[in-house]
Amino acid sequence: MSTQHTRRLALPSAILRHTALLATGALILIPFVWMVSLSIKPPGEIFRASFSFWPEQFYGLENYTRALTEAPLPQYMLNGVIVCTMIVVLQVAVCAPAAYALAKLDFPGRNLLFAMVLIALLLPHEVLALPLFILGYQIGILNTYAALILPYIVSPFGIFLFRQFFKTIPDDVIHAARLDGLSEFAIVWKIMVPMALPAIIAFGIFSVVSHWNSLFWPLIAVRDQNLMPPPLGIMAFKNEEAGNDYGPLMAAATIVVAPLIAAFLSAQRWFVEGLTGGAVK
Structure with missing residues (x-):
């Protein structure tokens, strides 16, 4: 009797959860569906009051x-x-060696360094834009690929994610590798990184999506059209070529978004595994 009662309670709960998920998914997908729809419409149909895909x-x-x-656009995407x-x-x-040190090595100040990583997670990158711009000007890397790459080399999120995953790897594995004569760097690249491949793939997807869609820093760091990443290139395309012709703009946006969707769908299993792996311990 209790089992049947539990099943009766579980069914409405499951229906409510799935309804909420479907509604949330629909809200997220509506802008993308609209973008694709506008990309195949002539100018006269874009601003009609009634919507049809x-x-x-x-x-x-x-x-x-x-x-x-x-x-x-191909040059913008190649830049991206x-x-x-x-x-x-x-x-x-x-991030991998830094996370290994924080997860598996015992040294003075380790907890303080990890606290600094957590504090860095709270700082939006826009806060550092002005000092990074001044630094880039002083070392002469503005308007180059280096200006788009160097500010993001150290990722607090990457260090945190890898550390959490490394902590799930038994210490016996590390001790056995040391007995075999491996150095700490060899342990990182030959043992820890291969075992943390799901976490690396998950972090890679986060990183690629974030920097592929980045507009604020590239708008400051580069002026040469041959160096512009996709979002900045689309903005230049709107200002110089497309104007208010939203059909080509939506087509360009669809082309830019398509590789991200394909990459996520192809790595979805490793993405979920990498995010949940650090929560086991």
Whole structure:
């Protein structure tokens, strides 16, 4: 009797949870659906009072052709790939040893350093924009790829995520590696990093999405159109070519967003595993 009663209570609860999830998912997807819809519509249908996803006159070929030909959109996307790839590689190279030291090594000031990492998590990157701009000017890296990459090499979130994952790895693994004669750096790259691959993939997705969509810092750091990442390139495309013609603008935005969606869907399993792995211990 109690089992049946529990099932009766569980069913409405499950329905409520799924309804809330579906409603939240719909709210998140509506802007993307609208963006794709506008990217295939002619100008006359964009500002109609009634909304329909599929246009009466399909204008997708014209809009996407303009997005790809009237602005160097492939160059913007290549810039995004170069910048995001270099940032992720350098972040892993810096954050993995730092996280290993905080998780597995015992040294004076370890707790203080970890507290500083947690404080850094609370600071928005925009707060550091002015000192970073002055530093970039003094060392002469403004308007280069280095200006877009170097400010993000040290990631407090990456250090925190890797530390939490490293703490789930048994200390016996570390002791066995030391008995085999491995140095601490060798332990990081030959043992810890391969075992933390899900966390690295999850962090990589966060990092790529964040820096692929970044507009504030690139707007300050670069002026050369050949160096602009996708969001800044789309803004330049609006100002110089598209104007208020929203069809090509939405087509360009769809092209820019598509690689992120594909990357997330392909790495979804590792993404979830990497986020939940550090919560086991």
